[in-house]
Amino acid sequence: MRLFLVISFIFLMSCAPNKCGVIIAGSTSVQPFIEKVAEHFMEENPGIVVNVQGGGSTAGVQATINGTCEIGASSRNLKPSERDLEIVLIALDGIAVIVHKDNPVEDLSVEQIRNIFSGKTTNWRELGGLNSAIIPVTREEGSGTRASFENMIMGDDVISDACLVQDSNGAVREIIATTPQGVGYISVGLIDEREKAVAIDGAQPTLANLITEKYRFARPFLLLLRDEPKGDVKKFIDYTLSSEGQRILGSSGLIPANQVASD
């Protein structure tokens, strides 16, 4: 029994964060993209293990401050109270408003979108579409995508209780693809041919418009650090920002940080 304890203790010691590879924790929106980067990174650096976990942006910030992970991931800007961390912008993720591909509506203003989701506009006819009820689909309370949408579009208005609620980008997309009256919002990188993104205030959510900020509805994907990166952590950050890392992020539908107009 004592031997077992000693062995497990040694095991635990050897797994102290700095020796057991790099732990990344935080935003579930960032997670799938950073996992891809980590996969390629580990192929090129067989000695280093990168462990990517979810938990949400807020959890990522907390974990970085506490030191439970080397790198935090956030899909929103930090609040003033969280500002003591080093921030690395790795990419931007556009948020697009999507409708069914047969919906004749092509362009909406921020005001119109706000009215749809707050329940003030209820028929597509009022927006130049067919005479049918609007079925808005939103994300669940606590979702980072929802928080970004509320920040960028809703302003002080509250998303109506009458909206359908789904718990992932994929589920929202599935409903919009099969519901002619539906409208929802998802990451730009995840739009496929079964639904279409509407232009907001005349700007389509294309990569070009996102880079030039003609399309303004994007949120940052951030990696967070407690202090200057070193060792394996620095290697991983450098790899993520290298042309190869940025290419991986870009090919997954994000706007790589190296293409973002400096701000």
Next chain:
Amino acid sequence: MKDKIAEKVLLFIALSAILSLALITFFIFQQGIPLIFKAGLANFFSVKWAPTRAGFGILSMIVGSLMVTIGALAVGVPFGLAGAIFLAEFSSKAIQKTLKPVIELLAGIPSVVYGFIGIVILVPFIRNTFGGPGFSVLAASIILGIMILPTIVSISYDALRAVPSTYREGSYAVGATKWQTVVMLLIPAARSGIVAGIILGMGRAIGETMAVIMIAGNALKIPGSILDSVRTLTSTIALELGYAAGDHRAALFACGSILFFIIIILNIIAIRITGRK
């Protein structure tokens, strides 16, 4: 000696089941109940659910859970009971041997598959036929009604078969028809088994999460008709637990506590019904 050991082992196993139930109960209540008092009963039983902005009202979800469960029973009980009566009294051995396993196979289909079928077939059908978003109380009730069929059919069937055949013979002897025998004799005699089947089905309906999330639409508003979208207690927990922290997380455990109460109350009612012979 061996008997003693077997007895002790069985006692231990029985106690461990009770212990795990007690631990789960304790954990849910310990996590959830403080929030109910912190938020205040008036807030907690309001319709304003905005847990990141101190709105902890779960009334619409309680209503949602009850509506969906009643809907599922409205679909599942008549079909389930009719199926059980047919299988037990009106069909040949050969039909019983094929039909019963087939119905029981329904129970083996994962709920996510039911949900998927709901999204692909039932939801568009309801939207195109009756209007509304399609993701509705009606869709959830129909899918849940089908999901609880095997439970209701097989338990009711067993209860009907368990009625001694002397009862049937006596009934025929006084000139009752087969239908009269079923309605006036067999169903009352098998009542406790039938109600047990319905209660178990109800438990599955109220606790079902995956299929309901997929087809009920999860809107927070209390539905005005069965064509409106609805949010249940279990859906809320599953939808939001991934992100929840602090009071939000506690509020989800409070949802769990309320669900626990609802199920206990339903079970007590059921026991009362079955007990009153």
